[in-house]
Amino acid sequence: MEFMTGKKEKEVLDLAAVFADGMEGREVKVNGAIMSVRNMGDIAFVILRKRDGVLQTVYEKGVTDADFAELREETFVEVSGVLRKEERAPRGMELRLKSVRILSKPEEPMPIAVSKWKMSASLEAKLDMRSLTLRNLRERARFRIQEGIARAFREYLHGEGFTEIHSPKIGAKGAEGGANVFKLDYFHRPAVLAQSPQFYKQMMVGVFDRVMEVGPVFRAEKHNTKRHLNEYTGLDFEMGYIDDFTDIMAMETGFLQHMVEILKKEYSAELEILKVKLPEVEKIPAVTFTEAKRLASEKYGTQIKNPYDLEPEEEHLIGRYFKEEYGADFVFVTHYPSKKRPFYAMDDPTDPKVTLSFDLLFRGLEVTTGGQRIHSYTELMEKIEKRGMDTEGMEQYLSTFKHGMPPHGGLGIGLERMTMQLLEEENVREVSLFPRDMSRLVP
């Protein structure tokens, strides 16, 4: 009988091991994809792309045991050779090739030069060939950073006693109501895709006190802008026993601080590749919706058109205002008008026209919506009635409140928007692995 006893130790090294101290002169085995080949006559530089960076290897005519003609871009190889210091090579070390073993060959050359530092292709072209264009080091780095954001979110909240949940994405009715839901046929019954885990995470506060979820969110919004996706990754949390909604903002600030820390510590190579300017997170200003509007309008001489909503242009100016006045990259805008918030948002008892809620703007773009929720069954039912809402499909959600719920609140962060603003990208599709928008359903 054969037995598996755990991860196999391999002879091939990863780059961390290759670039470790004291490796010069050592003979090593490494694998990777040939990213580019520069033929200098008697020698050639063969750059290998690996998950953790690139390695310069040197093919020497008459020395390296390999057919040079076979060393083409996107050939996957396992090579062996001796490490030599070379200050012009990435990280000051190169591998003089002794032998090359071909693991896999491409059948056609790449349709686009992914080995270039900056690819010359339109966003549409890049997305059409996404699985190939992401092989570009800069394109790829964005998603490593994105991983860091999601990891920081879970890691930080785990440390704060949050339990991770997985709520269903198919349901009988949308949480927020409204028309922006994708409909599907579920064994001959009408069903919808979840617009958010809102109802589920609230219900689970009664069970776990604090919960989080990282998962897909579906919005059938007919917006075709640079900021909208019809499927995105939501970072959600909900916490009980809050004193007020500033507990939620404080927790988010803690997460952002942890995010910056983890990015600095574990994603420094990618920050360097993309020349990311990490945001200021030591202290984040909080300002009311009305005040924010007024400040931006006064300073930049713009007119307030709609007193109940923030136009994208206003968000931009508010971001600019707080950058200029306070050096702030983030700003919490609080007390949004009640009529613009869902029924479960808690109204301010001192002014029921506004809610105890907030958006977080990051460099002038909303990346989070959150706030305190109503926890009293009576209040919830009153608000539902006042809005003339249909409660069909909400029975269990409402019943939960009838049987007791702690004061609570939470938020939802758009992972792609957060990534976009961190990297100062112009279009959210740049930071969605395989974006879904009104016109894009493949690849």
Place this chain on the structure above:
Amino acid sequence: MEFMTGKKEKEVLDLAAVFADGMEGREVKVNGAIMSVRNMGDIAFVILRKRDGVLQTVYEKGVTDADFAELREETFVEVSGVLRKEERAPRGMELRLKSVRILSKPEEPMPIAVSKWKMSASLEAKLDMRSLTLRNLRERARFRIQEGIARAFREYLHGEGFTEIHSPKIGAKGAEGGANVFKLDYFHRPAVLAQSPQFYKQMMVGVFDRVMEVGPVFRAEKHNTKRHLNEYTGLDFEMGYIDDFTDIMAMETGFLQHMVEILKKEYSAELEILKVKLPEVEKIPAVTFTEAKRLASEKYGTQIKNPYDLEPEEEHLIGRYFKEEYGADFVFVTHYPSKKRPFYAMDDPTDPKVTLSFDLLFRGLEVTTGGQRIHSYTELMEKIEKRGMDTEGMEQYLSTFKHGMPPHGGLGIGLERMTMQLLEEENVREVSLFPRDMSRLVP
């Protein structure tokens, strides 16, 4: 201007702080849900439920500043009092109440006694009131364990250089083909929900070398069994540069070892509540499909009906065989017949009727399917042609292979099935937070 500077420090303690050394005699503040009240006349035991356990508090007539009539189950409170050693209390400490502040009151008593150690309710009844019945300590503990499994998966693979991805759940066509897909209308175009992240994770091996994803998986299978869900959480990984498919099994074994370790270390309270017998993971036997069938059939005197597939009963007997013969809880069953595996599975060059693939059985139930994939474009196209498949919607997937892919393989684990087998539950719905099956779409 107000500023947020990070997580707020609170006066209320969590249970870790309450039960820390040297707390006896200290006056503390704690919040929680009243789980049960036992009236003894002059005193009453009021048990608080918190995310990290329970705390016995003692109401004393004439001493505690509170209206006893208000202390009902599922009332959410913040209490203060003095900690006293009491060996009959959970963890040997109780809180003598000085005062009680009511945070929130239920409007109706619970419809079911969730405070009981074992709830007397059918699975259907429990699921109908899921947000309430999960407040039961044993019900809740299952999902803490489930969190531990998912955490272990990500944590282990992160340490092994895997990048976490988020692939789209809405697409133009199902990865595995076949009829078991949910269809939806995507802005007047036909679309489907992802049956697995298979195509995406394979494509991303060319970019990140190693990728993982934890996310929902949708299967429109018309199976109404104790093992099937129509939406579940998939733990997926895919890795490049493998020598052969045993690299995948070895990596999974490493994950399972890490899982057991993390559960022991960080989820010991929940393991204790549920009396979980942790599985043997030091060494996991691997046996071929044909051999496994033969061994079970010979030992238990059963007939092999279908030589190309494993019946649930056969899986059960194979599990039993390896438990009895080797003390094994897990067994890898390898070399599944090619006709039962998807087109991308790599056939065994020494016997093309079988694939270089495996299932992992856990206590007699399949919890993982994995294997090596075809990485040669020519071989992939040949197999597609031999099967007479339509390649519509697969253009980018196939193009990726044309331009070069390393040898690779991966697997998918069903999180709920893994949890079910670990906890030795009879029905997978017990360990799905809000299960979706052919008849259940709410709550």
